[in-house]
Amino acid sequence: RQSLHIRGIRCRRRRKFSSSMHRLEDQMEIRNIAIIAHVDHGKTTLVDALLKQSGSFRENQHVADRAMDSNDLERERGITILAKCTSVVWKDSRINIIDTPGHADFGGEVERILSMVDGAIILVDAAEGALPQTKFVLGKALARGIRPIVVVNKIDRSDARPDEVHEEIFDLFASLGADEHQLDFPMLYASGRQGWADLELDGPKKDLSPLFDLVLRHVPTPNVDKDAPFGMVATILESDNFLGRILTGRIDQGRAKVNMPVRVLRPDGTVVETGRLTKLLSFRGLDRVPVDEAEAGDIVAVAGLSEATIPDTIADPSISEPLPSRPVDPPTLSMTFRINDGPLGGREGKKVTSRQIRDRLFKETEGNVAIKVTESPESEAFEVAGRGELQLGVLIEQMRREGFELTIGRPRVLFRENEETGDREEPFEEVLVDVDEPYSGVVVEKMSLRKGVMQDMRPSGGGKVRLTFLIPSRGLIGYHGEFLTDTRGTGLMNRLFHGYLPYVGTIEGRRNGSLISAEDGQTTQYALFALQDRGTMFVDAGEKIYTGMILGEHSRENDLDINAVREKKLTNMRASGKDEALLLTPPRRMSLEQAIAYIEDDELVEVTPSAIRIRKRYLDPNERKRASKSRES
Numbered sequence: 001r002q003s004l005h006i007r008g009i010r011c012r013r014r015r016k017f018s019s020s021m022h023r024l025e026d027q028m029e030i031r032n033i034a035i036i037a038h039v040d041h042g043k044t045t046l047v048d049a050l051l052k053q054s055g056s057f058r059e060n061q062h063v064a065d066r067a068m069d070s071n072d073l074e075r076e077r078g079i080t081i082l083a084k085c086t087s088v089v090w091k092d093s094r095i096n097i098i099d100t101p102g103h104a105d106f107g108g109e110v111e112r113i114l115s116m117v118d119g120a121i122i123l124v125d126a127a128e129g130a131l132p133q134t135k136f137v138l139g140k141a142l143a144r145g146i147r148p149i150v151v152v153n154k155i156d157r158s159d160a161r162p163d164e165v166h167e168e169i170f171d172l173f174a175s176l177g178a179d180e181h182q183l184d185f186p187m188l189y190a191s192g193r194q195g196w197a198d199l200e201l202d203g204p205k206k207d208l209s210p211l212f213d214l215v216l217r218h219v220p221t222p223n224v225d226k227d228a229p230f231g232m233v234a235t236i237l238e239s240d241n242f243l244g245r246i247l248t249g250r251i252d253q254g255r256a257k258v259n260m261p262v263r264v265l266r267p268d269g270t271v272v273e274t275g276r277l278t279k280l281l282s283f284r285g286l287d288r289v290p291v292d293e294a295e296a297g298d299i300v301a302v303a304g305l306s307e308a309t310i311p312d313t314i315a316d317p318s319i320s321e322p323l324p325s326r327p328v329d330p331p332t333l334s335m336t337f338r339i340n341d342g343p344l345g346g347r348e349g350k351k352v353t354s355r356q357i358r359d360r361l362f363k364e365t366e367g368n369v370a371i372k373v374t375e376s377p378e379s380e381a382f383e384v385a386g387r388g389e390l391q392l393g394v395l396i397e398q399m400r401r402e403g404f405e406l407t408i409g410r411p412r413v414l415f416r417e418n419e420e421t422g423d424r425e426e427p428f429e430e431v432l433v434d435v436d437e438p439y440s441g442v443v444v445e446k447m448s449l450r451k452g453v454m455q456d457m458r459p460s461g462g463g464k465v466r467l468t469f470l471i472p473s474r475g476l477i478g479y480h481g482e483f484l485t486d487t488r489g490t491g492l493m494n495r496l497f498h499g500y501l502p503y504v505g506t507i508e509g510r511r512n513g514s515l516i517s518a519e520d521g522q523t524t525q526y527a528l529f530a531l532q533d534r535g536t537m538f539v540d541a542g543e544k545i546y547t548g549m550i551l552g553e554h555s556r557e558n559d560l561d562i563n564a565v566r567e568k569k570l571t572n573m574r575a576s577g578k579d580e581a582l583l584l585t586p587p588r589r590m591s592l593e594q595a596i597a598y599i600e601d602d603e604l605v606e607v608t609p610s611a612i613r614i615r616k617r618y619l620d621p622n623e624r625k626r627a628s629k630s631r632e633s
C-alpha cells in the first residue's frame, strides 16, 4: 500500500481492487455540498471525523490529520486560498464536500465554487457564534437559492451557548435576505472532535450519522441530464508535474469516459483546442483516483488538455455552445518583481537569480488563473498582474518562505482605453464592508476620500452595519491596513470586480518624504536619537543599513538624506553599547502589504526570507538626482 504523493494527488497502488470497487461507486447517488466556516471553527476536524466514520476508508488507510487546509499561509491569515474537495461515502451515496475560499480578493471564485453544489453546511463554533467573515460566502450561497444545513459545533466546550448562537444564525440569515425556506434551516448540535452530531442538545452523542443522514435527506441530488452529450465547466485549475494541467469541475451533462475526444470552448464560443481526456480522476476520501467513466453531477478532475482554463467548457465535440459560467475577474493591479540587487542582496535568501524568479512566477500562472506574468521592459524584472495587493502579497509571502529574495515596485492599476469613446477607463470594485456601527462614520469618510461612493447601508444584526461602496481599485491600494486600524481590527471587507468605468481623477494620497540613509553600516542609538525629531523611524539601533535605504518617514514633504550610523565622539570613555539616557521611540514596523502600499514610484520594497526593507530605486544619491530631474522634465 505504498502511496505516491504528487503535489496533493495520491495515486494508490491498488489497481487490482480498484476497477470493481469504482464501478460500484459509479452507480451511487451523488450529493455536492460546500462547507462554509470561519477559520478555527472546526472544519478540518469535522471533515476528518466524517472521513473516518464513513465507509470510504479502509482500516489501514491513513487519514492525514488536518485534511483540508494544508497551506501554512492559509492558516495564519485565516483564509482558504484554494478550494479543495473531499469525498465521503454514506449508505448508497457519495458526498463531495468542497471547501469555500474566504478571501477578500477572490469574490469571483466563490461564485464559481458554489455553482458546483446543491447544498451547504454552515459550521459555527458554539461559543464564538457566527462570525462575519463567513457572511460574504453565505450571502452568495443564499442568493443562489441554496438551503444550508447549520451545524453548531464544539458543543463540548464548557462555554458553549448553543441557544444564543442559534438565534444569531437566524438573524444573520435574515439580514442576508434568506427566504422563508432558507430561514427554516435544519440544525444539528455537534462536536467534531468527539465525532458526533445530534438534532437535540440532549441526544445520544453517538456518532455523525445524523449529519450524514440529514445531508442525504436535505440536499437535492444534482439536477442534470445524464443522457445528453458530455459537458463540464472547468472550475479549478492546477498544474501537476506528472499529469500537466488538471481541471476540476462538475460534469453538467452526459458522461465522461477516459480517452474520449473533447473540444474546449471559451465563454465567448471560441474553440480553444480539441483533445482527449487522457486521465479522469474522481474524488475518494482525500485522494483522487483514476476512473474509466463518470457521469453528470459528479465532480471530477481531468487531464490531457494543454490550453483549457477557467471557466472554459470541456465538452463532447458535438456541443458548439459553451455552458453558462461565471467569468474570472480580470487582473486590475500590477507590480514589478525584480531581483534583489541591493547591497545586502543574496545574504538572506537562497533563490536570488532572475531565472529562478522567472521559473517560479510562470509556474504560478499554470495553476492560478487570477495571476498574469509578463517579462518587464526593465532587465531582470517581471510584471505580475493580479486581483489586488492582498492577492499578490500572498504570492510574495509564499516566495519569501521558499527562500526567494525580491524587490517589489509600487502597485499600479491597469487602466484601459474605451475602444469606442477613446476615454481612459479604470477598474472599479464593489466593496462590502461589515463594521460595528460606531466605526461606520470613519469608513464612509475614508472611502469617500478615496473616491468611493456609498451604494447602500443597512443594519446587519448585533450592532453592526453593512455598507456597500463602488470605488476605483486604485482607491483601495493601501486601504486595508488603515481600515483594520480604524475599526480596531473588527471590520471586514470583501471586494468584487465591478467593471471598467471612466477615470475619476487623482486621489490624494501623498505622504511625507523619506528619510534616506546616506551611509552603509549599522545604525547607532546615538545617531537615531539625534534624528528622532525629523520624523518616524522604521529601524532600530544595531540594524544593518545601506546608502539609499529608507529609514523612516520625514515629518516634511521632501526627502532627506541622513546619517544614522554616526558614533558618539570618543571622549575618555568608549561610546558603545546601550546609552541609557538616549531612549528611542520604538520604530514603526510595516508588514509586507503595508510596505507595498506605502512606497512611491521611485521606491522599492526589498523582500527576503528574514527582512522587509524599503529603499530608493536608485541607491546612489547622484543617480537619484539625475533620475528625478529627468522625470520632471
Ligand code: GDP
Pocket (backbone or CB within 6 Å): 037, 038, 039, 040, 041, 042, 043, 044, 045, 046, 069, 153, 154, 155, 156, 157, 190, 191, 192, 193, 194
Ligand atoms: P478549521 O480551522 O475550521 O479547520 O478548524 P480545526 O478543525 O483546525 O479546529 C480548530 C481548533 O478547534 C483546533 O484546536 C481543534 O482541536 C479545535 N476543535 C475542533 N473541533 C472541536 C470540537 O468539536 N470541540 C472542541 N472543544 N474543540 C474543537
